[in-house]
Structures are given as C-alpha cells and as structure tokens.
Amino acid sequence: MLGVGALGVAAGRAVGQIAATMLVASALAFSLVPLFPGDPAFAILSQAVGPLPSAEAIAGKRAELGLDRPLAERYLSYLSSVGHGDLTRSWVSNTPVSELFASRAGATALLAGTALALALATTIALGLISAAGSGRWPDELARTLAIGGAAIPPFVLGLLCLQYVVIKLGVGKVVTDGTVHTLALPAAVLATGIACLWIRPLRALLLDALTSPAVLVAQARGASRARVLFVHALPHAMVGFLPFVALGVGGLITGALVVEAVFSWPGLGLLVVEAVRRRDVPVIQGFTLYATFAYVVASKGADLMARVLDPRLRSAGAWAPR
Amino acid sequence: MRVRLLDRAQRMPERGVLHTPRGRVGLALALLVLLGVTAGPPLLGTDPAAQDLSILLTGPSGAHPLGTDQFGRDVLARLLDGGRRSLSAALVVVSGSLLIGLVVGATAAALQGAGDAVLGRVIDLALGIPALVAALAIVGTLGPGLSNLVLGLLLTGWAAYARIARGLAMRGIDRLDVLSARLAGRSLGRSVAAHVIPAVAAQLVVVATVDLGFTVVALASLSYLGLGVQPPQAEWGTMLLESQDFFVAAPWLLLAPAAVIALTVAATNLLGEALAGPGLAGAELAGRETAT
Amino acid sequence: MTPPLRFAAVDVTYSSGVRAVRGVDLVVEAGQCVAVIGESGCGKTTLARAALGLLPGGAAVTGSIQVGGVEVAGARPAVLRRLRGRRIGLVTQDPFASCDPLRTVGHHVAEAWTAHRMRPPPGAVVAALDRLGIPRAEARSREHPHQWSGGMLQRATIAAASAHEPPVLIADEPTSALDADRAHAILAALRATHAGLLLISHDLSVVAGHADQVAVMYAGRIVEYGPASRVLAAPLHPYTAALRAAEPRPGHGLPEGLAGGPPRLDQPDAGCAFAPRCPLADARCRRELPLLLSGVACHHAVPA
Numbered sequence: 074m075l076g077v078g079a080l081g082v083a084a085g086r087a088v089g090q091i092a093a094t095m096l097v098a099s100a101l102a103f104s105l106v107p108l109f110p111g112d113p114a115f116a117i118l119s120q121a122v123g124p125l126p127s128a129e130a131i132a133g134k135r136a137e138l139g140l141d142r143p144l145a146e147r148y149l150s151y152l153s154s155v156g157h158g159d160l161t162r163s164w165v166s167n168t169p170v171s172e173l174f175a176s177r178a179g180a181t182a183l184l185a186g187t188a189l190a191l192a193l194a195t196t197i198a199l200g201l202i203s204a205a206g207s208g209r210w211p212d213e214l215a216r217t218l219a220i221g222g223a224a225i226p227p228f229v230l231g232l233l234c235l236q237y238v239v240i241k242l243g244v245g246k247v248v249t250d251g252t253v254h255t256l257a258l259p260a261a262v263l264a265t266g267i268a269c270l271w272i273r274p275l276r277a278l279l280l281d282a283l284t285s286p287a288v289l290v291a292q293a294r295g296a297s298r299a300r301v302l303f304v305h306a307l308p309h310a311m312v313g314f315l316p317f318v319a320l321g322v323g324g325l326i327t328g329a330l331v332v333e334a335v336f337s338w339p340g341l342g343l344l345v346v347e348a349v350r351r352r353d354v355p356v357i358q359g360f361t362l363y364a365t366f367a368y369v370v371a372s373k374g375a376d377l378m379a380r381v382l383d384p385r386l387r388s389a390g391a392w393a394p395r
Numbered sequence: 396m397r398v399r400l401l402d403r404a405q406r407m408p409e410r411g412v413l414h415t416p417r418g419r420v421g422l423a424l425a426l427l428v429l430l431g432v433t434a435g436p437p438l439l440g441t442d443p444a445a446q447d448l449s450i451l452l453t454g455p456s457g458a459h460p461l462g463t464d465q466f467g468r469d470v471l472a473r474l475l476d477g478g479r480r481s482l483s484a485a486l487v488v489v490s491g492s493l494l495i496g497l498v499v500g501a502t503a504a505a506l507q508g509a510g511d512a513v514l515g516r517v518i519d520l521a522l523g524i525p526a527l528v529a530a531l532a533i534v535g536t537l538g539p540g541l542s543n544l545v546l547g548l549l550l551t552g553w554a555a556y557a558r559i560a561r562g563l564a565m566r567g568i569d570r571l572d573v574l575s576a577r578l579a580g581r582s583l584g585r586s587v588a589a590h591v592i593p594a595v596a597a598q599l600v601v602v603a604t605v606d607l608g609f610t611v612v613a614l615a616s617l618s619y620l621g622l623g624v625q626p627p628q629a630e631w632g633t634m635l636l637e638s639q640d641f642f643v644a645a646p647w648l649l650l651a652p653a654a655v656i657a658l659t660v661a662a663t664n665l666l667g668e669a670l671a672g673p674g675l676a677g678a679e680l681a682g683r684e685t686a687t
Numbered sequence: 688m689t690p691p692l693r694f695a696a697v698d699v700t701y702s703s704g705v706r707a708v709r710g711v712d713l714v715v716e717a718g719q720c721v722a723v724i725g726e727s728g729c730g731k732t733t734l735a736r737a738a739l740g741l742l743p744g745g746a747a748v749t750g751s752i753q754v755g756g757v758e759v760a761g762a763r764p765a766v767l768r769r770l771r772g773r774r775i776g777l778v779t780q781d782p783f784a785s786c787d788p789l790r791t792v793g794h795h796v797a798e799a800w801t802a803h804r805m806r807p808p809p810g811a812v813v814a815a816l817d818r819l820g821i822p823r824a825e826a827r828s829r830e831h832p833h834q835w836s837g838g839m840l841q842r843a844t845i846a847a848a849s850a851h852e853p854p855v856l857i858a859d860e861p862t863s864a865l866d867a868d869r870a871h872a873i874l875a876a877l878r879a880t881h882a883g884l885l886l887i888s889h890d891l892s893v894v895a896g897h898a899d900q901v902a903v904m905y906a907g908r909i910v911e912y913g914p915a916s917r918v919l920a921a922p923l924h925p926y927t928a929a930l931r932a933a934e935p936r937p938g939h940g941l942p943e944g945l946a947g948g949p950p951r952l953d954q955p956d957a958g959c960a961f962a963p964r965c966p967l968a969d970a971r972c973r974r975e976l977p978l979l980l981s982g983v984a985c986h987h988a989v990p991a
Contacts, residue, residue, distance in 0.1 A: 093516070094523035101524065105536040208744070224661035226612040228619060229653045232635060236642045236649060286784040293739050293777035294847065295768050296802035308789055327527040331616045346620050349535035357535040361528055369523040384831040385788050 083380055087373040091366075098365035102358040103151045107144065109354055114138060116352065117164045160359040165351050170359040173344060180251035181340030184260055184333070185325045191264035192321065196271040200310075203272070204279035205302055215272060222269030227328050231262040231335035251339040259336045263328050267321045274317050278310035285309070312382050315375040322371035326364050414669075421665025428659050432482055435475040443468060443476040443629050452645045462647050464637070466627075470651055477629035478655065484541055485610040488548045489603050495549075496556025497599060501592055503557070504564035511561075518561065521554035527613060534622045541630075544614060544623045552610075559602060560595050567591035601670045608663030615656055631656055689756040690714045691855035691883040692738060692775065697752055697760070699733050699907075702745030705952045707733040709907040711750075712979075715855055720884040722898035722915065724891065724930065728949055730907040731887045735857045738885070739777060740767040755854055772799055776848035778877070780860040782840035786832040792816075792843050793828030799850035815846040819876055838869040845876055855883040862893055871896060891934045895919050903927045906950040906960035913982040923983040925965050959986070 114134035118126035160170035203215040249255035283306050333342035348356035447467035454462045461470035503514035530547030537543045617623045618632030631652040638648035692715040699708040708730040715721045723731045736742050752759040755774045779785045786795045800807040816824035819842040862870035874897040901918040903911040911924040922928045935942045947964035962968040967987045977984045
C-alpha cells in the first residue's frame with residue numbers, strides 16, 4: 074500500500090537524523106577529555122595510587138590512553154569503541170562505564186517509567202475534566218494547580234516532601250533503595266513536574282478539538298458529550314500532544330537526575346551527579362551519549378507516531394517542516 | 396491597503412499584561428522579586444557573609460526577619476544576595492540564548508535554499524541534545540562554578556530560540572511588505588533587518604520571560620547538586636542544599652529559598668502567559684528543555 | 688400537519704451581548720426547501736445552530752423553535768440528543784473539516800447510528816453511500832476522507848445526515864467549499880432525500896435553481912420572504928436588490944459591491960438596520976423599525 078512506502082521513507086529519514094544527532098553528541102562527548110583542564114592520567118593515577126604519582130607512571134598511563142595521538146585519530150578510535158559498546162573506563166573506579174550504567178539503569182527505568190505513566194494518567198484525567206467543564210470551577214482549579222505545580226520545581230518539591238512527609242510524618246524511607254517499595258514518593262514528585270507542564274497544552278488541544286466542525290457534526294448526529302470527548306476530541310488532541318510527550322521524556326531524563334539526588338535513589342542520575350562531583354569524565358561522556366540518544370529517539374519516535382496515527386501524514390511525500 | 400507584516404496573533408503584544416488579573420499578579424510578583432534583589436541588600440545593610448556564632452539557627456526576629464543559619468548569617472541578606480546572583484546569571488543565559496538564536500534563525504530564514512538547509516540542520520542537532528545534559532558535561536569537565544554553568548546552558552540553549560525565530564522569520568519574509576521593499580530595490584538582508592527582526596524579537600522576548608523562570612530553576616538545581624555556585628557564596632540552590640541538615644531545628648532555612656524560587660517561577664509564568672495572549676503559549680516553549 | 692421545523696419569534700443573544708437573531712418567524716414544511724440568504728454575520732448560521740440546540744454555552748434563546756412539534760429552545764440535553772440525527776439532520780460547509788480525518792469515511796457515515804449507541808444494520812452504510820451515487824461504495828468506504836474528492840465527501844455527509852430519514856435537514860452552505868459545477872449536483876442529492884430542507888447559502892444561482900421559498904436576512908431579521916422565483920427575479924427590499932446586483936452574472940459587467948460596513952449587532956434596534964447603507968433611506972427609516980408585512984420589511988417597498 075502506498076502509505077507504507079511513505080512511512081518507510083519517513084522512518085529512514087528519522088534514523089538518519091538520529092544518527093546525525095548522535096554523531097554530534099559523540100563529538101561533544103569526545104571533546105570533554107581534551108577540554109579537561111588537567112592531565113587525565115594524573116587524575117586517574119592520583120585516585121588509584123596516591124596523591125603524587127611518579128612521572129613514569131603518568132607517561133605510561135598517557136600512552137595507554139593514547140592521549141598524545143592526534144585528535145582526529147583519537148576521535149575515530151573513540152567512535153569505534155562506542156560503536157562496539159565500549160564506553161571506556163571510569164577514572165575513579167576503573168570499571169567499564171557500560172557496566173556501571175547497566176547496573177544502575179534498571180532503577181532509573183523503573184522510576185522514569187512509573188513517573189511517565191503517572192504523569193500521563195494525571196494529565197489526561199485533569200485535561201479532560203478541564204476541557205469538559207471549561208470555564209467552570211473544575212477547570213479553574215486544574216489550571217491553578219498546573220501553574221502552582223509548575224512554579225514549584227520538582228527538586229524543591231522533592232525536598233519539601235522529603236522533609237515533611239518522610240522525616241516529619243515518618244512515611245516512607247529517607248534513603249530509597251531503588252525498588253518498588255520506596256518508589257511512590259520519588260515517582261510522584263517526578264511525575265508532578267512533568268504533568269504540570271503538560272496540563273495546559275493538553276487542555277488547549279482538547280478545547281481546540283471540541284470546537285472543531287467535526288465535533289459539531291458528531292453532536293448533530295446525536296452523540297452525547299461524553300462520546301464526543303472520548304471518541305473524537307481525545308484522539309485528536311493526543312495526536313497533537315505527541316511533541317509534548319517527547320519533551321516530557323526529555324524532562325524526565327533531567328528531572329530524574331535531581332530527584333534521584335534528593336531521594337538518594339540509586340539510579341543513573343545519582344551515578345552521574347557523583348561522577349560530575351568527582352570529575353569522572355568517562356561517566357559524563359557515557360551519560361551525554363545515553364541521554365541524547367534517549368531524547369532524540371523519543372522526539373523522532375513521536376514524529377513517526379504522529380504519522381502512523383494521522384492518515385493524512387502517511388501519504389505526504391515531503392517531511393513536514395518542524 | 397497596507398498588508399500587515401505578521402498576522403494579528405504575532406504582532407508586538409499590546410500592553411495586555413495589565414489587562415488580565417493574572418498578568419497583573421505576575422507583574423507585581425516580578426517587580427517584587429526584582430526590587431528585592433536589587434534594592435534590598437543596600438536597604439538592608441546586612442552583610443550576607445557576616446557570621447555571628449552567638450546567634451546560630453535563630454528564628455525570624457526583628458533584627459533578622461528570616462532568622463539566621465548554621466553560621467549565624469542573616470538568611471534574608473543571603474536570600475537577596477543569592478537572588479542577585481541567580482537572576483543575573485539567568486539573565487545572561489536567557490539574553491545570550493535569545494540573541495544567538497535570533498541571529499541564527501533570522502539568518503537561516505534570510506539565506507533560504509542551501510544556507511537555510513544547513514543552518515536548519517544545525518539547529519535541529521543542537522535541539523537534540525538536552526540542555527541540562529550539555530551543562531552537566533561542561534561543568535563536569537571544566538569544573539564547578541557559576542560561569543561554567545552559564546556556559547553550559549548557553550551551549551544548547553540558543554537552539555530553541557533559533558527554531559522559533561527561523562519559523563517566524565520565514566513567515567514574515569513571505570509577507571507582501573517585505574516583498575514590495577525588495578521590489579523597490581532594497582536587498583533582502585536590509586528588508587529582513589528593518590521589518591522582520593523587530594517583530595520576531597518581540598515574540599522571542601515573550602518566550603524568554605517564561606524561560607527566565609525555568610533557567611533560575613535550572614541554575615538552582617545544579618547548584619543544589621554542588622555543581623554551580625560554591626559555598627560560602629549564597630545562591631538559592633546552595634541554600635537549599637545547606638538547609639537539609641538543619642531542617643528539624645530551623646525549617647525556615649528550607650522554606651525561604653523554596654518560597655522565593657516558587658515566587659519567581661510563578662511570576663515569570665504569569666507574565667509570559669499574559670504577554671503571549673491566548674492560544675498554545677506552551678507550544679512556543681517546545682524545544683526549550685523543561686528544567687528541573 | 689406539524690411542520691418539521693418551525694421558528695416563532697426567535698431571538699438569540701450570545702454571552703458577548705451580540706443579538707444575532709431578532710424576532711424571526713420561519714417555517715419549513717414537509718418536503719419544502721426554504722433558503723436563507725444574506726451576508727456573513729446576518730444570523731443564518733445562528734439560526735441553524737439554534738435549531739439543533741448547538742449554540743455555544745451562554746447563548747440565550749427566547750421564542751419557540753419546534754422540531755416536528757417538539758420544543759427545542761431550552762430543552763434538556765437528552766431530548767435534544769434524541770431529536771438530532773433522527774428528526775433533524777445537519778450538513779455543513781466543508782466536508783473535509785466535518786469528517787474526522789483520522790477515521791474512515793465509512794466510520795463517518797456509521798456515526799449516524801453509533802452516535803445513538805446503535806450498531807449500523809449490516810450493509811446500511813454501503814447502501815446509504817450507494818443511494819447517493821458513490822461508485823464502488825464498499826471499497827471506498829474503507830478509505831480516509833483525504834482520499835475522497837470534496838463533492839463525493841459532501842455526498843457521504845448527506846448520506847450520514849439523512850440515514851434515519853429525518854423530516855428536515857439543515858444545510859449550512861453545503862456548496863461553498865465545492866466547485867460550481869458540483870453545486871447543483873449536491874443540491875439535487877439533498878432534494879432527492881425528500882426531507883424538508885433549510886438551505887443556508889450565499890450562492891444565489893443555487894438558491895434560484897432549487898429553493899421553493901427564500902428568506903432574506905439582515906442584521907438578524909428577515910427583511911424579505913416569498914417564493915424563490917419572485918424574490919430573486921423581482922426583489923422588493925433594497926437589500927435583496929443589492930445582493931442580486933452583487934452577484935457576478937455573465938454579460939452584465941462587473942458586479943457592484945454593497946457600500947458601507949456590516950451592521951453592529953450588539954446594540955438595540957434604532958430604526959431599520961439597513962438604513963445606513965440604503966439608497967432609499969430617510970428619516971422615518973432611521974427612526975422606525977419596519978415590520979415584515981406581505982413578505983417584505985421596508986418602508987419603501989419598491990420593485991428593483
């Protein structure tokens with residue numbers, strides 16, 4: 074069918090763009106080592122061996138890391154290692170970065186996934202309430218909550234929750250353990266940050282859909298308000314909402330960093346924060362790559378999903394300009 | 396009949412800020428914060444760094460309206476001093492992003508054809524990298540500190556403005572006014588400069604208003620993580636960090652900076668919403684990383 | 688016999704204060720086509736929406752609107768929903784805007800049943816499309832709206848609107864978004880349903896060709912009413928004459944536009960609303976509102 078062909082082309086383009094973005098990200102990641110205001114060999118050795126490594130040890134380490142080779146050569150070799158899944162080794166613990174990531178990824182996935190689901194559910198529920206009762210008190214309440222929630226940054230909210238809910242009221246644990254048992258509060262805090270940013274766009278999209286001619290016609294056929302909302306308005310709004318979902322994923326990545334720090338959630342975010350504090354560049358490099366990858370895949374994924382869902386876009390030849 | 400350059404929804408916003416109650420509240424809050432931060436310290440006269448070990452962790456009182464912290468420093472003075480730091484840094488980030496974004500975006504639109512394709516691709520690529528990730532990368536490599544933080548945020552922050560500017564500029568260039576100026580002999584570049592850029596800049600300022608709040612939060616969160624301003628310098632994020640150990644004894648140490656951050660974000664959101672007018676104002680922020 | 692649609696002394700005021708419809712009396716008899724013409728903003732669409740009970744929230748309706756004898760003005764939502772689609776149908780201007788682009792055309796037609804939480808009887812959708820002259824209806828009903836042409840999609844909309852054979856259909860500018868040659872075919876399709884038809888249009892040739900009665904609206908009031916042949920050929924009201932003159936006709940040179948601007952609808956009546964733009968206006972016109980007598984509301988009812 075013609076539609077599938079065009080979709081395939083679009084998917085191919087998306088892959089190309091992801092590759093291009095990853096290339097730029099890899100350049101940024103790579104450049105961190107040359108940018109490092111010091112000698113990486115010195116940094117590694119003083120961590121591992123002691124405060125004053127010998128000149129021979131430093132020279133040996135430099136050779137091992139290939140630090141004196143030309144930049145272009147180093148970049149290419151970096152690219153090829155990354156392509157093979159080798160993200161070099163941590164300067165602090167000497168463990169392969171990929172191993173470090175693997176051990177922590179699960180906890181972050183759990184946190185982020187739960188937060189995403191929570192945020193979506195809350196946003197859709199509040200958005201529907203808002204749009205269905207537009208202008209009346211549920212709408213005003215939802216909008217005020219959205220602004221209020223957006224005004225309190227997740228990390229501040231997290232801190233407040235930590236202090237008031239956990240410490241004062243004794244609910245939950247101060248130090249979370251990365252499993253479902255202590256998931257509720259961190260996930261809720263992370264979800265709130267995203268949901269507050271989502272509610273108003275979804276509400277606007279729903280209201281847009283509710284005033285469209287298609288909805289008028291559906292009502293003229295005898296459809297009830299509820300049917301119009303769920304069968305006509307919501308699907309339309311969701312298609313237009315996809316770009317915001319992609320942004321939300323981006324927000325999750327960075328939000329997780331801070332929420333994990335506040336709650337000491339043993340995930341990738343905490344790992345990276347510690348790495349930044351200790352100037353463990355390879356971990357930071359790995360994080361740059363992973364975070365960019367997750368974000369750009371979410372973005373392009375959302376674009377493609379919009380194409381899949383909206384039949385009009387499937388046959389369109391040219392890539393819709395952003 | 397003169398044709399309007401940008402359609403009604405895109406023109407320079409009339410002083411709509413004062414028309415809605417929300418806008419008025421936002422403006423009032425923003426002025427409050429601004430005044431507090433600029434005029435406050437001299438009015439107050441207290442040295443934010445002055446330690447007085449005899450009055451550790453005292454509550455709000457006449458001499459110290461927001462109490463003192465674990466080193467006997469006046470909380471209010473630190474709040475205002477830190478605020479100045481946060482706000483000026485955020486201002487640098489936002490205005491820098493706006494300017495770079497405006498130039499890149501308008502140039503892309505003016506170049507059209509191949510030049511636009513290349514610049515457009517650059518913008519897309521920069522947008523692909525989350526802002527906080529780039530900031531972390533820079534800070535993690537070059538070391539903590541406010542200036543490195545600002546640099547890191549600028550690295551990708553301009554891209555969102557560039558995208559908006561490019562879109563608006565392309566629409567502006569299509570309009571009759573500019574085409575007729577070209578027909579009259581002026582080069583495209585001058586037409587763009589004279590007609591399109593002011594209107595686009597006005598729109599970007601609206602986006603920048605809300606962005607300011609988010610940037611303050613980004614700076615505070617990174618400082619909270621120990622990556623920005625370093626103690627003993629005051630900043631809202633570091634104050635939050637330091638407050639954690641003393642929460643039970645002195646809750647105001649946490650609440651004061653938390654409240655001010657919330658106030659600032661609320662102010663910029665309300666102001667931005669009022670300036671933007673009805674419609675998907677949030678959509679204009681698409682691309683700018685939702686900061687924590 | 689109860690007329691399928693009747694407006695009696697209907698006034699519609701929006702929450703913004705705009706009085707879009709003022710004292711309208713209008714009847715659509717069974718099988719009759721009543722056209723409502725007038726420039727944008729004259730209240731035609733408001734009338735249509737009011738008949739369906741689909742005015743925006745906050746709009747106040749006084750007077751009586753009866754669909755098959757059932758009062759619509761101020762009726763409960765449940766009553767309105769029972770009427771819509773079954774006793775009164777709607778065809779709107781742009782078929783691409785009124786069809787859900789994410790779903791198939793078949794779904795759009797099936798909406799006539801699914802809106803009422805019924806399943807369409809097997810084959811009913813295809814039969815409906817067939818009746819309106821859609822070739823290969825079965826296969827085409829699985830396509831999406833953007834794959835159909837405007838004319839065909841409008842037929843599908845008519846199929847959906849007339850699926851339950853409602854005694855009256857409202858067609859709000861059904862041909863404006865289509866090519867001129869399709870217009871007459873669409874009207875023929877509408878009339879072939881044998882329903883009473885409230886036709887809102889600004890296309891005078893379509894109206895002349897298919898309407899039985901014509902009502903001319905200006906600033907929310909009916910200023911002229913009568914058989915289509917008479918009103919369009921020999922208008923009595925200066926506004927109708929002006930409308931006719933503004934229509935492009937081959938061999939008559941460029942049409943003359945109407946001078947002046949559209950009337951303000953948020954103010955109470957002060958004489959004839961058309962007076963500021965009327966070549967025949969005098970002091971009486973500006974002071975006294977002309978009533979609709981013998982099919983025309985003008986102090987100077989003169990043939991054009």
